[in-house]
Amino acid sequence: MQKSDYKNMWVYIEHDGQTAAPVGLELCCELRKLCDVTGDRLFAVILDKLPDAEVEKVKDCGIDGIIQVNGTGYEYFNTDAWANAFTVLSRKYNPSAIFVGGTINGRDFAPRFAVQLDTGCTSDAMELAYDPETGDIQFIEPAVGGKIMAVITVPVKRPQVGTIRPGTFKYAPTGRKTEIETIEEEINFDPEAIRCRRVGFIPDESDPELDIANADCVVCVGNGLKDSEHLERYRRLARLLGGKIGCTRPLYDRGILPYKLQIGQSGVMVKTKLYLSFGVSGAVNHTAGVDADVFIAVDKNPDAQIFNYCDYGIVGDMDEVCDELIARLSARKE
């Protein structure tokens, strides 16, 4: 088969039986734009039953169709049944590209079905483009420590598979198509052949302070921080602003803050009204994870890269500036 024989793009809609994970909706919104350029049709792929109200939300994202898969093996997430379903579907319909949210589950099964289909899988793209000369999707992401933006393609094989981190693209529904095709497929995977067993279920009850993706305000602490004893003032500032604290990768590497608070390409993507960074140099691996209405940066180095990204820059010692902000905000609240 030629590359041009493969048509249409698919987005996997991850769900827990009740709610569609936002990343699937974000991907549908972004892929709608790409499909309008390539002329492909956009399909949402749903494994097992998703409540109708949630399916309606998916439809609002401008999809052309839904592939609904039912059968055995989908009682709980397992990489065997999921990878098999996409392999079987893909061999039948020959899509040009398949996009999967870069969640724990998505990052598990997407490369597996890509291997089964003998094609390429790329992860963590921050931007997608289309090369009309080759017909390839360009997966664009920072590389070499953020010094370059790498353009990754799957130049020979199809489908082109990509996992994309939650929050990378905006959930901005463009409106519903008047005609949405529905394809029902039954793909049975023998439950006995599933190589993992669910022995129990413990809901994620982690500290809400660790959920910073959509916090109204984020105070981000960078490697300029001397040690953990200096951290409390930033927590205080975050509290005063009604926000949450986040960090760059070195702070996680140094064991000062948990991974869930790392913002950037290999951490969480944040969408926020106000982003304040302290002692953050501005590597693209970090700034790629920030979508802020207002970005204020504090750094002692006037040439720091971060000053190219921010709306307001303050050159100075991070602790001193933080203390001053706390003093002024506290005075206002009194």
Ligand SMILES: Cc1cc2nc3c(=O)[nH]c(=O)nc-3n(C[C@H](O)[C@H](O)[C@H](O)COP(=O)(O)OP(=O)(O)OC[C@H]3O[C@@H](n4cnc5c(N)ncnc54)[C@H](O)[C@@H]3O)c2cc1C
């Ligand atoms: C594949 C890959 C993925 C990555 N993913 C991520 C990611 O998800 N998130 C992430 O953050 N990084 C990521 N990185 C690392 C990234 O490239 C940078 O190394 C990192 O973001 C730098 O963090 P920083 O700005 O806090 O530290 P530094 O670059 O060390 O900058 C510290 C800054 O603090 C300033 N400073 C020092 N002392 C003071 C003071 N007293 N007052 C004021 N300013 C001061 C310095 O002038 C400097 O600008 C990734 C790298 C790779 C290769």
